[in-house]
Amino acid sequence: MVIYEGKAVFEGIAIGKIYVYTKQEQAVKRYKIDDVEEEKKRYGQAKEKTIEQLKALYDKAVKEVGEHGAEIFMAHQLMVDDDDFVESVESIIETEGVNAEYAVATTGDNFFKMFSEMEEEYFRGRAADIKDITERILNALSGAGQGGIVSDEPVIVVADDLAPSETVQMDKDKILSFVTVHGSANSHTSILAKTMSIPALIGCPVPLSDEVNGLMAVVDGYEGKLYVDPDTEVLAKKKELLLKEEEKKNLLERLKGKENITLDGQKINLYANIGNTKDLGLVLQNDAGGIGLFRSEFIYLGSDHYPTEEEQFVIYRQVAQTLAGKKVIIRTLDIGADKQADYFELPKEENPAMGLRAIRICLTRPEVFKTQLRAILRASAFGNISIMFPMIISVEEVKKIKVIVEEVKKELDDVGAEYDKNIELGIMIETPAAVMVADELAEEVDFFSVGTNDLTQYTLAIDRQNQSLDEFYDSHHPAIMRMLQMIADAAHRHGAWAGICGELGADLSLTKEFLAMGYDELSVSPGRILPIRKTVIETNVSEYKKETGR
Ligand code: PEP
Ligand code: MG
Numbered sequence: 001m002v003i004y005e006g007k008a009v010f011e012g013i014a015i016g017k018i019y020v021y022t023k024q025e026q027a028v029k030r031y032k033i034d035d036v037e038e039e040k041k042r043y044g045q046a047k048e049k050t051i052e053q054l055k056a057l058y059d060k061a062v063k064e065v066g067e068h069g070a071e072i073f074m075a076h077q078l079m080v081d082d083d084d085f086v087e088s089v090e091s092i093i094e095t096e097g098v099n100a101e102y103a104v105a106t107t108g109d110n111f112f113k114m115f116s117e118m119e120e121e122y123f124r125g126r127a128a129d130i131k132d133i134t135e136r137i138l139n140a141l142s143g144a145g146q147g148g149i150v151s152d153e154p155v156i157v158v159a160d161d162l163a164p165s166e167t168v169q170m171d172k173d174k175i176l177s178f179v180t181v182h183g184s185a186n187s188h189t190s191i192l193a194k195t196m197s198i199p200a201l202i203g204c205p206v207p208l209s210d211e212v213n214g215l216m217a218v219v220d221g222y223e224g225k226l227y228v229d230p231d232t233e234v235l236a237k238k239k240e241l242l243l244k245e246e247e248k249k250n251l252l253e254r255l256k257g258k259e260n261i262t263l264d265g266q267k268i269n270l271y272a273n274i275g276n277t278k279d280l281g282l283v284l285q286n287d288a289g290g291i292g293l294f295r296s297e298f299i300y301l302g303s304d305h306y307p308t309e310e311e312q313f314v315i316y317r318q319v320a321q322t323l324a325g326k327k328v329i330i331r332t333l334d335i336g337a338d339k340q341a342d343y344f345e346l347p348k349e350e351n352p353a354m355g356l357r358a359i360r361i362c363l364t365r366p367e368v369f370k371t372q373l374r375a376i377l378r379a380s381a382f383g384n385i386s387i388m389f390p391m392i393i394s395v396e397e398v399k400k401i402k403v404i405v406e407e408v409k410k411e412l413d414d415v416g417a418e419y420d421k422n423i424e425l426g427i428m429i430e431t432p433a434a435v436m437v438a439d440e441l442a443e444e445v446d447f448f449s450v451g452t453n454d455l456t457q458y459t460l461a462i463d464r465q466n467q468s469l470d471e472f473y474d475s476h477h478p479a480i481m482r483m484l485q486m487i488a489d490a491a492h493r494h495g496a497w498a499g500i501c502g503e504l505g506a507d508l509s510l511t512k513e514f515l516a517m518g519y520d521e522l523s524v525s526p527g528r529i530l531p532i533r534k535t536v537i538e539t540n541v542s543e544y545k546k547e548t549g550r
Contacts, residue, residue, distance in 0.1 A: 001231045006204025008224035010193045013242040014177035019155035020213040030102040039093050043100040046140035050080050064172055067322050068280040079133050101141050108134025132163035149174045156217050158206055177219040179204050179226050252530040256287045260533050263540040269521040270529045273501060277315060280322045282526035290327035292523020293501040297335045305343055312375035320383025327384050330376050334358045334390040338465055358391035363400060373408045377419040386424035388449055393433040398444045430454035435483045438490035448491045452502025456480055475504055488518045499523055511535040512544045
């Protein structure tokens, strides 16, 4: 038995034979050609064929991993057709009078170098994509087929690194796990592994030789280890773990498509929290009923300038379209405190958690706020979007916000832009002040979503960032529990609905309690949806209420 350590990018156990995947590297020869135009035409045809292949891969990936996971093949199509790339290939063919293969390989090498030397990590990451499309065009020129896995049984795929087009064209039923010698945690391989929910290791120095090919192995995505030719003891232990994991997964898997309804008929919506569009695959995979919290500030945090209306619109539209009519609650900018972006030039504060943050920034910088609202409203024409405002403390704030929303709607009307005229507006309840005036607030909005992370911080006066206060932090504190009941009741008294989108919403020991309190929605990280559904389905709320003396 030999053990190799790597970095786990997805948890889980895989047991099976190793399949060493090697690229079909093209040995490119340089030779002179007689007819430049004919050679350019040959390149043009290979380029078109490559784009066709990528379109087919895109369609395949959409079915397997959802629109977001498939996006890379859209990007590759654009790269194959990129003016700079095409011009470079054609110019080499023309000026040197050489074959298309050589011109493509040289251009690919040059672009690869250029991208790998760039400072920004994002662009360095694109170097692998250049390599990928270059090989694809070379394959098209030589008439070689697309690679894949040749095996009768599911295998642990071990490779140096895997390009997105390689992973997608592999038959998913044949893959138990990915293990790569190189690759980054943000690589598309790890994203795909996560979306496929299979264990994967990167940076694992396993030799890619015939000697390991076909050997029995175990991938432990908890420990980040690959056991090649495991001894009987290890194998037995891991088999037991795998069995337990599969039992759990099967149970949860069977809950997909099921309603979130209790034994006595009470329904609850289970939505997902997301930070960016990368999470959309998981939202679909875990059968979320919608998105209950899109933390839009991550768009701002990932940018070095105020994101433009257009930049934001494209993102919100993508989310709305991917969710295809299911609810998407976009929370407006919640920046400040622990979430800082330099270009906001926020003042240094004594108590940032109680400082200029979230809605306070939006109300003092109306142009920033309006840009975001315009983008969200425009995107609302493409799906079922609601808007939610964070860190509310008063009815006056909500009234001011509503005036601004109306102004933006009027601006859109003036230019004939489409948007959902009845878009739902809601607020986060995450300050004790908002709890105390919840009745008045509920008259102003369509829904409440409780931000228990901040509500707990402000109620217990415990900085949520300060680990040394953990022993004092009681997320089940009776003050919080009573507030949660008050919030749901206030919402319902005024015809609004109530949800919870803070971490507490995913606390399985409280699911029954939230049902008993009458919550209409829980929004949690995607992986928590099915376990909560299981609890909901097994709960009898009336009995629970009796047991707890309600
Ligand atoms: C919360 O405060 O509970 C919440 C959901 O918002 P965030 O964690 O983004 O502050
Ligand atoms: Mg919060």
